[in-house]
Amino acid sequence: MPTAEPLLAVRGLIKRFGGLVATDGIDLDVAEGETLAVIGPNGAGKTTLIGQLSGDLPPDAGSIRFAGVDVTALPAPARSQRGLARSFQITSIFREFTALDNVALAVQAHAGHSFRFWTPAFTERALREPARATLERVGLGARADVVAGTLAHGEQRQLEIAMALATRPRLLLLDEPVAGMGADESQRMVRLLRELRGQHTIVLVEHDMDVVWALADRIAVMVYGRVIACGTPEAIRANAEVRRAYLGEEVPA
């Protein structure tokens, strides 16, 4: 998909924690519609990267351009309003609300302001219908009225995705979407993500290499805060440096 400017352009992103440099000058481009997977050993700085992209961590240096606009100084809510959605590695949902309410909230965030004091929110059709549709899309349609905290772990991960989707994003930042899932659940999640591939741009952090091979258009490999390689899956497989970095880990064949 040739586009003049990448949807997401990261330049020289640096983040330090005391003496530790978590991200050390990251450069990345993500074209619209593609799926970029970010992999790397533990401690490579992947989560820090996601945090800076989503707006939860202010970088110490560098810039982030999203849809042609410099968003480096924008806080997370503002980025979400511009179409940058994220899901969390450790499931982060509203446990006391139902699944439907969870997603309706995400819809509400992008449906005008919430200084409304009179009409019950969750009876608003403008909120409920898109929410239900999104739940169907991720496969949770039947569980809409279940209290989120009582959903199975895999379902909660699906809910995470649903909430991100409900904000009508242009870019999805997914932080280990299959974390903690068994084989069946993972496969379901991969099928879901495959369906999303064409319609959304995705940046995916993952440890599970099966998922990465199945979904990624390109792969970026991070080690000690730097991107040591970025290219198509074949190129990465053949890359000697990557093999070295992964020695002792699950070696991509």
Add this chain to the structure above:
Amino acid sequence: MRSRARVLTLLAGLLALGLVPLVAALTQQPFYLDLFRRIMIFAIAAVSLDLILGFGGMVSFGHAAYLGIGAYAVAIPAFYGIHSGLVQWPLAMVLSGLAALAIGAVSLRTSGVSFIMITLAFAQMLYYLGISINAWGADDGMRLARRSQFGGVLDLTNGYVFYYVVFGLLLTLLWLGNRLVHARFGVVIRAARSNEPRMRAIGFSTFRYKLAAFGIAGAIGGLAGALLTNQTEYLTPSYMHWTRSGEIMVMVILGGIGTLYGPVLGAVAFLLLEDVLSAWTVHWQVVLGPLLVLVVLYARRGLWGLLPEARRADG
């Protein structure tokens, strides 16, 4: 989410409150009028605190300050000859609302313990301010020259009229509060309490909503203060002392945090207990203290929580 038991208790309770004046008249005991009016005024304060504390998770330990501001907003104009309630009461709400916005703007930049301590400190600051101003009674306080006047339509010097005014305000507050917590605004506040990072990730700038809630709660607290000073016809800076804030908080917890109606129960329970215990001994707080500890440790959900909850409704 409301069960039969809860709805019935609520209705019965409100009905009972409404009938108190009748009982007082029949038994020739105006004391009851005073007592329950006082209870309702504090119920209003407690409900307003519950909005931010129970629903929003903002542990404000300085709520009494807004009652104080509201009280002064009535007493000071009265001192200078302005007795119209139509001036005083809105003034009370506006001033305390503004104070809440100011305090909230600084305090809400923190969370957790810092937030608790900051709100406490600000309230105490206002208390010291109150003590130092000699013109307005300093720490001896000042008397209310006359109860707020409403141009002959409502005569607050009549205990029964005053009672029903307070009763009406309480009912209105409960009704509006109920709508508010289910409306978009209320949902945002509740969800922010549940998981604030998530809220920000889906695109809510939570700060502005929390601040607004804080201001609203402060304004209602101011109204309670205006009512309180009319009730006692007296006012001292001690109304703003942080232990007062603590007491209101106790009412909320005792009654049921985050339930809107629970705090009314809590105010009833607390003030009745205070009344009963203090007749028994001047040192009644010695009992109250450990009692509170026990409630917090073992009966967390308060009195309202003791009533059976409905099973989650469908759809």
Add this chain to the structure above:
Amino acid sequence: MLFLMAAGLTLVFGIMNLVNLAHGSLYMVGAYLATAAVTRTGSFLAAVVFALLGTLAIGMLMEVLALRTLYERDHLDQVLATFGLILFFNEAVAIVWGRAALFTAVPSALSGHIQVLPGIRYPAYRAVIIVVGLLVALLLYVVVTRTRLGMLIRAGASNRTMVGALGVNIRLLYTVVFGFGAALAALGGLMAGPIYTVLPGMGEEILIQVFVVIVIGGIGSIRGALAGAVVVGMVDTLGRAFLRPMLSTIIGPSAADNAGPALASMLIYILMAAVLYFRPQGLFPALRG
């Protein structure tokens, strides 16, 4: 003096994540026990010992009975429960000693003045307080950074379950730390007796200030407590001394008489607000693991 209280409170909070409003009550108990001991025995030294041990005992009792379950609970619960403790202690103290203020004299050995600098005399007792404060700061620093106990404390702050899993008796550790905090409060209380009045509720007066100190200095850090105490003390003293004269040149002496003291006491809160606005973590925030 503020430092002593602040250090104790910040220790307890920083290490055990416990908000203890009743810390002020321990201060008060220390003051009362000291006063009682002095009136009975006439010996300041005896009073010190008695107050320290007595408050320590009460503090430990408090911890075992009431506070243990609170470690796991959220801060609101802690605030409320310890508020209940305050009510209890204030009233208990009033039952035993009555509500009137008690007075203790400054011990005669320390009641003079000392020459700090040529021409400037400073009350000896207050100088002693400052010295004690500094010694305690030093002691704490040494203990926390150099000893095994200190290491355990810091580890426990970062990761309580892990330390427990390593076989250390976490409960005991917490009780010890709490005892430390209580002792510091008691020390503050017994030294405060002679200069401030001993009243039910005195704990809360100082507690607010201690909170301000901790917020300004940074929660959980001893260094912050020290810095905060110094800053607050200075601002307070300078404010009281200079604010009124300054104001009277601007708005006239009688208005200044009125507004001066009010503003002076508000000064530290304004300072706190400013710190919060610009640097919410405080001046020297503790680095959490």
